[in-house]
Amino acid sequence: MSRIAVVGCGVVGSSWSLVFARAGFEVAVYDQSAAAVQDTLKFVRSALADLAAQGLFTGDVDTACARLKPAASLEEALAGVDYVQESAPERVEIKRALYAQLDAIAAPGTILASSTSGLPASSFTEHVENRARCLVVHPINPPHLIPLVELVPAPWTDPDVLERAAKIMEAVGQSPIRLSREINGFVVNRLQSALLGEAFRLVEDGLCSAADVDKAVSDGLGLRWFFMGPFETIDLNAQNGVAEYCKNLGPMYYGLAKEQADPREWSAKLVKTVEDERRLTTPATGLPARRSWRDRCLAAFVAAKRRVLAEQEAV
Numbered sequence: 001m002s003r004i005a006v007v008g009c010g011v012v013g014s015s016w017s018l019v020f021a022r023a024g025f026e027v028a029v030y031d032q033s034a035a036a037v038q039d040t041l042k043f044v045r046s047a048l049a050d051l052a053a054q055g056l057f058t059g060d061v062d063t064a065c066a067r068l069k070p071a072a073s074l075e076e077a078l079a080g081v082d083y084v085q086e087s088a089p090e091r092v093e094i095k096r097a098l099y100a101q102l103d104a105i106a107a108p109g110t111i112l113a114s115s116t117s118g119l120p121a122s123s124f125t126e127h128v129e130n131r132a133r134c135l136v137v138h139p140i141n142p143p144h145l146i147p148l149v150e151l152v153p154a155p156w157t158d159p160d161v162l163e164r165a166a167k168i169m170e171a172v173g174q175s176p177i178r179l180s181r182e183i184n185g186f187v188v189n190r191l192q193s194a195l196l197g198e199a200f201r202l203v204e205d206g207l208c209s210a211a212d213v214d215k216a217v218s219d220g221l222g223l224r225w226f227f228m229g230p231f232e233t234i235d236l237n238a239q240n241g242v243a244e245y246c247k248n249l250g251p252m253y254y255g256l257a258k259e260q261a262d263p264r265e266w267s268a269k270l271v272k273t274v275e276d277e278r279r280l281t282t283p284a285t286g287l288p289a290r291r292s293w294r295d296r297c298l299a300a301f302v303a304a305k306r307r308v309l310a311e312q313e314a315v
């Protein structure tokens with residue numbers, strides 16, 4: 001495989017274009033807005049330069065950018081591609097219409113993968129003739145810095161399509177996880193939902209400030225989560241591993257889970273409390289600069305993670 005199409009190149013599609021071009025693929029870039037395609041070309045050039053400055057891209061920026069092929073129509077974009085990464089807006093009626101078009105144009109065997117954050121593939125591919133080639137390949141924004149992707153099949157997705165998509169993701173340097181079936185929130189947002197539910201509960205009950213909840217993660221849990229997940233964390237937190245940890249602390253966590261079992265809505269009053277506190281640290285006008293700071297930190301941490309893990313492997 002050497003040619004991929006990115007269909008819809010706003011926030012996520014632009015970053016996907018970089019991922020595929022960086023990995024050496026020719027990338028047909030299509031958006032219904034010609035201006036969005038031009039913005040993507042500019043974005044990829046500037047983001048590749050930023051990555052190079054962090055040591056995260058060692059190739060030639062001009063060569064990588066030359067792999068981007070703006071397409072004036074879906075037909076032009078899909079010519080000769082084996083894989084389509086669709087990143088159109090998160091509206092089911094847009095995706096339903098688009099998948100009918102993609103399926104009619106794409107060559108047999110071409111994978112149609114959606115970046116959707118929350119729509120099950122069944123909700124927009126059910127009417128598609130060759131729907132076995134459709135699935136969700138959900139990135140965490142921005143995918144050129146965050147490698148995780150969630151692969152979620154519809155009930156009719158061919159298992160071979162899921163495997164081929166996983167291989168493509170690995171080939172472009174992403175880190176795929178596979179779900180066995182559709183579920184709301186996939187994996188990442190289900191985990192995030194559990195954490196956010198408890199974070200809001202702690203603030204609502206006056207146990208601590210929003211800033212202290214953030215600190216509990218950024219100066220506590222998050223340091224380990226930077227390079228290992230919750231299961232490996234607990235495996236290493238008892239002398240003899242996960243079974244001993246669960247024997248010792250399972251009853252405590254079960255008790256906590258019962259306290260947390262009653263889900264709460266995030267009331268307007270509670271959201272205002274958190275909003276007011278956040279604005280004291282970062283005024284609304286400072287949010288864009290703070291986002292840029294986050295992205296710079298992210299790139300530096302990704303570079304550091306690669307270096308540190310390689311050094312530790314070598315020990």
Ligand SMILES: NC(=O)c1ccc[n+]([C@@H]2O[C@H](COP(=O)([O-])OP(=O)(O)OC[C@H]3O[C@@H](n4cnc5c(N)ncnc54)[C@H](O)[C@@H]3O)[C@@H](O)[C@H]2O)c1
Nearest residue numbers: 008009010011012031032036087088089090115116117141
């Ligand atoms: N933004 C995120 O943080 C994020 C993270 C993960 C996944 N996603 C998912 O990625 C998808 C895109 O999100 P986004 O934030 O990049 O949206 P966006 O609004 O930034 O970009 C969408 C792009 O699609 C184009 N478009 C609209 N209709 C089209 C069509 N029929 N054909 C081709 N292009 C079309 C628009 O012109 C626009 O450039 C959504 O499904 C979203 O849920 C977003």
